[in-house]
Amino acid sequence: MGSYVPSTQAERQEMLEAIGLKDYRDLYRDVPQSMLLDRPLDVPSGMSELEVSRAVSAMAAKNHVFSTVLRGAGSYDHYIPSIVKYIPAKEEFLTAYTPYQAEMSQGVLQSIFEYQTMICELTGMDVSNASVYDGATAAAEAAAMCRDRKRRVTLVSAAAHPDAIRVMHTYCYGTGDELRVVPMKDGKTDLSALKEMLTPDVASFYVQQPNFFGQLEDAEALGQAVHEAGAMYVMGCNPIALAIMKTPRDCGADVAVGEGQPLGLPMGFGGPYLGYMATTTKHMRKLPGRIVGETVDSKGDRAYVLSLQAREQHIRREKASSNICSNEALCALTASVYMAAMGPRGMAEAARQCMAKAHYLAKGLCEIPGVTLRYTGAYFHEFVTELPRTEEVLQALEEADILGGLPVDGGVLWCATEKASKEALDQTIAIVKEVLGK
Amino acid sequence: MKLIFEKSVPGRSCSLLPPCDVEPVGLPEELTRSAAPSLPEMSETDISRHYTELCQNVHGVNCGFYPLGSCTMKYNPRIDEEMASLPGFANVHPLAPAHAVTGCREVLDTARKYLCEVTGMADVTFQPAAGAHGEFTGVMLIKQYHDSRGDKKRTKIIVPDSAHGTNPATAAMCGFEVINISSAPDGCVDLEALKAALGDDTAGLMLTNPNTVGIFDENILEITRLVHEAGGLCYYDGANLNAVMGVVRPGDMGFDCIHMNLHKTFATPHGGGGPGAGAVGCKEFLREFLPKSALMDGGDHIQVRGFAGNFLVVVRALTYIMTLGREGIPEAAQNAVLNANYLMRKIQGTFEPAFDRICMHEFVLDLSEFKKETGVSALDVAKSLIDYGMHPPTMYFPLIVHEALMLEPTETESRETLDWAAEVYRKLYALAHEDPEFMHNAPHSAQIGRPDEVRAARNPILRWQAV
Numbered sequence: 001m002g003s004y005v006p007s008t009q010a011e012r013q014e015m016l017e018a019i020g021l022k023d024y025r026d027l028y029r030d031v032p033q034s035m036l037l038d039r040p041l042d043v044p045s046g047m048s049e050l051e052v053s054r055a056v057s058a059m060a061a062k063n064h065v066f067s068t069v070l071r072g073a074g075s076y077d078h079y080i081p082s083i084v085k086y087i088p089a090k091e092e093f094l095t096a097y098t099p100y101q102a103e104m105s106q107g108v109l110q111s112i113f114e115y116q117t118m119i120c121e122l123t124g125m126d127v128s129n130a131s132v133y134d135g136a137t138a139a140a141e142a143a144a145m146c147r148d149r150k151r152r153v154t155l156v157s158a159a160a161h162p163d164a165i166r167v168m169h170t171y172c173y174g175t176g177d178e179l180r181v182v183p184m185k186d187g188k189t190d191l192s193a194l195k196e197m198l199t200p201d202v203a204s205f206y207v208q209q210p211n212f213f214g215q216l217e218d219a220e221a222l223g224q225a226v227h228e229a230g231a232m233y234v235m236g237c238n239p240i241a242l243a244i245m246k247t248p249r250d251c252g253a254d255v256a257v258g259e260g261q262p263l264g265l266p267m268g269f270g271g272p273y274l275g276y277m278a279t280t281t282k283h284m285r286k287l288p289g290r291i292v293g294e295t296v297d298s299k300g301d302r303a304y305v306l307s308l309q310a311r312e313q314h315i316r317r318e319k320a321s322s323n324i325c326s327n328e329a330l331c332a333l334t335a336s337v338y339m340a341a342m343g344p345r346g347m348a349e350a351a352r353q354c355m356a357k358a359h360y361l362a363k364g365l366c367e368i369p370g371v372t373l374r375y376t377g378a379y380f381h382e383f384v385t386e387l388p389r390t391e392e393v394l395q396a397l398e399e400a401d402i403l404g405g406l407p408v409d410g411g412v413l414w415c416a417t418e419k420a421s422k423e424a425l426d427q428t429i430a431i432v433k434e435v436l437g438k
Numbered sequence: 439m440k441l442i443f444e445k446s447v448p449g450r451s452c453s454l455l456p457p458c459d460v461e462p463v464g465l466p467e468e469l470t471r472s473a474a475p476s477l478p479e480m481s482e483t484d485i486s487r488h489y490t491e492l493c494q495n496v497h498g499v500n501c502g503f504y505p506l507g508s509c510t511m512k513y514n515p516r517i518d519e520e521m522a523s524l525p526g527f528a529n530v531h532p533l534a535p536a537h538a539v540t541g542c543r544e545v546l547d548t549a550r551k552y553l554c555e556v557t558g559m560a561d562v563t564f565q566p567a568a569g570a571h572g573e574f575t576g577v578m579l580i581k582q583y584h585d586s587r588g589d590k591k592r593t594k595i596i597v598p599d600s601a602h603g604t605n606p607a608t609a610a611m612c613g614f615e616v617i618n619i620s621s622a623p624d625g626c627v628d629l630e631a632l633k634a635a636l637g638d639d640t641a642g643l644m645l646t647n648p649n650t651v652g653i654f655d656e657n658i659l660e661i662t663r664l665v666h667e668a669g670g671l672c673y674y675d676g677a678n679l680n681a682v683m684g685v686v687r688p689g690d691m692g693f694d695c696i697h698m699n700l701h702k703t704f705a706t707p708h709g710g711g712g713p714g715a716g717a718v719g720c721k722e723f724l725r726e727f728l729p730k731s732a733l734m735d736g737g738d739h740i741q742v743r744g745f746a747g748n749f750l751v752v753v754r755a756l757t758y759i760m761t762l763g764r765e766g767i768p769e770a771a772q773n774a775v776l777n778a779n780y781l782m783r784k785i786q787g788t789f790e791p792a793f794d795r796i797c798m799h800e801f802v803l804d805l806s807e808f809k810k811e812t813g814v815s816a817l818d819v820a821k822s823l824i825d826y827g828m829h830p831p832t833m834y835f836p837l838i839v840h841e842a843l844m845l846e847p848t849e850t851e852s853r854e855t856l857d858w859a860a861e862v863y864r865k866l867y868a869l870a871h872e873d874p875e876f877m878h879n880a881p882h883s884a885q886i887g888r889p890d891e892v893r894a895a896r897n898p899i900l901r902w903q904a905v
Contacts, residue, residue, distance in 0.1 A: 001761075001762065001763050001765045001766050002761030002762055002763070002766055002768075003766050003769060004513050004515060004705070004762075004770070004849070004850045005769060005770065005773045005849050006850065006851070006852040007773065007852055008856055009854055011853050012773065012776060014853075015776055015777075015780045015853060016776065018780065018783070019779050019780055019783045021779075024772045024776070026684060026796075027772065027775045027776060027779065027796060028654070028686070028775070029489040029796065030653065030656050030795075031656070031682075031685070031686050031717060032656060032658070032659060035511050035658075035659070035686050035690055035691065036685060036686055037684065037685060037686060037687060037690075037768075038767075039602065040764045041555055041556060041684050041764040041767055041768070042555050042764075043552050043555055043556070043759065043763060043767065044760070044764065045763045045764055046760070046761055046763025046764070046765055046766040047760055047761055047763060048762070049517050052517065052521075052757055052760050052761045053517060053520070053521070055760060056521045056524075056545075056753070056756070056760070057521070057524060057526075058460075059526075059541040059545055059548075060521075060524040060525075060526025060527050060541050061526055061541065062526075062540045062541030062544060063526045063527065063539055063540065063541035063542055064531050064534070064537075064538035064539075065526060065529045065530065066531075066534070066538075066747050069531055070859075071531055071533060071534070073533055073733065074532075074533075074733070074745070075531055075532050075533065075745070077529075077531070079454065079455065081452065081454050083452075083482055083485055083486060085523075087485075087486070087489045088709075089519065089639050090489070090490075090493045090497040090499035090840055091498055092493040092494070092496040092497070092500065092501060093492075093493050093496060093498070093709070093710055094498065094500075094514065094519070094707045094709060095498035095499035095500050095511075095513075095514050095707050095708065096496050096497060096498040096499075096708065096709075096710045097504075097506060097509055097511060097708040097710065097711065098708070098710070098711035099710065099711070100832075101497075101593045101820070101824065101829065101830055102498075102886065102889045103498060103821065103824050103865045103881050103884040103885060103886055103888065103889075104497040104829060104884060104885065105495075105497065105710075106439065106492075106493035106495040106496075106885045106886055107439075107491075107492035107493050107494065108492075108496050108711070109708040110439060110441065110492055110495075111492055111710070112710075113441070113490075113900075113901070113902065114441060114442050114443070114902070116900060116901050117441075117443065117901040117902040118475075118477060120901045121475035121476050121477060122475050122477075122734055122778060126900075126901075126904045127898075127900050127901070128900075128901070131712070133567035133568065133571060134567065134639050134743055135744060136741075136743060136744040136863060137567070137571075137742070137743055139745075144611075151854065156593075157547070161733075161744070162732040162733045163731055163732050163733050163741060163743075163744040163745065164649060164744065165732065166731075166740075166741040167741050167742060167743060167744065168730040169741075170578065170740040170741050170742060173578075173581075173613070173740070174574070174578060174581070174611050174612045174613055175611065175612075175613050176613045185462065185650050186657050187659035191672070194681055205786065216465075216466070216469055219469075222864045238814075242471070242475075243471075243474075243475065244465060244470065244471055244765060245465060245469055245470070246468075246469050246470060246471055246472070247471060250471075250472065259504045259744070263864060266528040266529060266750075267528070267530060267531050267532065268527065268530070268749055268750045269527065269530045269531075269532050269539065269542045269743025269745070269746065269750075270532035270734075270744065270746045270747065270749050271567065271713070271743075271744075271746070271747055271748040271750065271751070272712075272713030272715075272748040272749075272750060272751055273744070274713075277652050279757040284898065284900070288713060291900055292900070293894040293895070293898050293899055294463060294894065294899035294900075295889050295891065295893045295894035295899075296889070296890055296893065297886040297887040297888060297889050297890070298879070298887030298889075298890075299886075299887045301886060301887075303887075303889040303890075304888040304889075304890050305889045305894050307891070307894040307895055307898060307900070308895055309895075310895070311771075312603075313570070313603040313604050313606075313607035314602075314603040314835075315603070316603075316607070317603045317606040317607060317616075318605070318606035318609065318610040318616040319610070320607040320608060320610075322607070322611070323571075323573065323574060323604045323608045323611055324568070324570055324571070324608035325568070325569070325570050325604060326568040326569060326570070326701070326708075326711055326712040326713075326714045327568070327712045328567070328709075328712045328713045329709050329710040329711035329713075330707075330709030330710055330711075330713060331709075331712070331713055333709075333710065336442075337485065337489065337807070339477050339478075340442055340477065340478045340480055340485050340488075341452050341454065341480075341482070341485055342452075342454065342477075343450075343451045343477055343480065344453060344474040344475055344476070344477045344479065345451060345474075345479075345481045346452070346454055346455065347477065348457055348461070348474060348891075349458075349473070350455060352462060352463075353455065353458045355463050355465070356458055356460050356461060356462050356463050357458075357460055359460075359461075359463040360460040360461065362732040367846050371787060373715065377467070378466050378469070380465075387858065394535075396537075398535070399711070403534055403538075406533055408874055418455055418458075421459065422459040422460050425460070
């Protein structure tokens, strides 16, 4: 069996004796004896490292890794620079915990401070936290931070990610508050419906940009309507798109959140990812989660600490802004290394290539009889087509090692990133054409 | 240390992407960004050296002793990292067709089966991303249970005053009123206080056992019986599961639902504050209330995070569980408890334990008398430990012990490390009597001196800005 206990049997016995005990059972003498497990666990015997490596690798081998991924819907296949994989694997970053002891954790604290700065740069906001769990929980936490005594209702666009809507719904159910879904029209949030729904009890409205269907929302007009009604405006933005897209700040957002996975994190069957979350100075004391601040040490030198802790659960208990403590620090570090490696020009280039490739794919597909764009508005790197014989087409693509778009209401949701080569896109178009031509 | 932005040189970059091989498309002008974000511009060498400098100013479990109480800072096996980075896991889209992800399903199903067995539960969800998130999920199970029965009067969650702050914060997020009950002098549940708090408005009790002072509550069966008798449910905070895994099961103690911190008990790395995984288990009658993903599973369920949770963390935990197996799991627990008791007894005689009895995987020192004698506080001792390259214990928690230091050595520390740690504590005890001033000013050889936290809060500087 495998074990990470360093002490030998002889040492353990000596240690027991040193504290006046005979055997392990004495350590558990406070436990009602009837409750002790009187049989071995029904778990297989332990294994050596080589055996476990074989067994777990065999599970991984049962999955299929597609050479081309044209599916997004909240998890995106971007190129991850090599350095981005190596740095978060450094053992100090990997095995440390939340930097409670600033004198021993300056490296982690500084990396979070740098991450916060990069998120502020990307979003145009003033203050970022150290991350939350993912894009969906970030949206739910943002809704919670916008509520006050009078304004309790949260509005969400029907064109947001279905998981985000459901998570927001769950958090609202928790506190007994209401979530209302603003319908969409032609694949985008229906502005006139939003205006009607902005009653005086509405605390905030959440829109995703680009939305779940890839469409670019008229974010400024939405924000203006929200503010005219005295509510807060929350935007969930794709961070790669933000390299070239108008910032949530410039669109009037009070809180900017989003799924950080595109910033150098593998798809990993859904996680770990990270939720980024930023706001204006005005609302910073309502922001949940860890925040790192700059200060000076006893010698007057620059130093970093966990700051504004009066918001948090370990101080405020049931009155805290959230119960969050562990977040996704290592994922935030990964995102920082990604942004540093790509730089402002590399990020913009990746964004432009995503957009160009998605449009190339859409154009090619829509030349095939029967395939049409479901929505006509501008889009970034995802789009919906109507697609006859969807299953047959996706099956044929799979046989060519291509993961096609995701079947959704109204058609198939496609995505192209900078990783998709022209060759792969041409092949995709040819296969769809062939299947539908039969 | 310079910030990454202070090392940025305009025009510098890494060569990462080929030129675009299709026709460019522009964003509509009204949606285009007015100026590029000021992200660092660096070569790969610059980046590599920057982060190496940062990591040299971090204390990880790989660097030395890290007995941070209630955080279970055990060694993180590297094979777990290797398994999680296999392309067959890392490069899998969560919405790929079912037949392309059978390996991922096998990981989740196998981990679920083993964790059910370890905890005595009927099912487990991996959607929660951290311990507090698991608490939220678990208490939402309790809420749904009462709601499904139309039992709307159950508005209160009972939490002992020794509890971690996440417990009351969680209950509040789930819309419950928090009833704090005081603990007995030994940190265990005061049965009379519990009885007085219970009623037909009780939704449930949140409890960790062993409790936050490291003692196994021997009345546990009576506690869970009383709560059930009042119509409430019992939630087990799995923060301290490392003490008892494979030895005694929360399900057998009478708990209805539980969260586990895979990043504590099951050795996945803490990552400087995440990612963790807060797997939640429940008994059969709560299964129907477990969260599902709107996009992956459909249906009408609660959901606490996108997709299936922190999957790659589950891969690491499963690798660890398979390595330890049926023998290694209780062996880890027993040695965590042995190491804690050994260290406590070695330190005793100088700093005194708050409770002079057998502890579980962690113990609390009460420095209030010591502080009266010397003027040296728990904080001063903690900061002095840093000069010895040892991570301080958890300070000032639980709140029921004054001047508390809470030590959790874990099972992966050797006897030499424990002997050395005890020697350092004894030295500091002596030093406090000789030169308290020196300890007030500690640490003396750390990366920084004590930071001015008040200044950080009063004048928040939360991002770098170009001068």
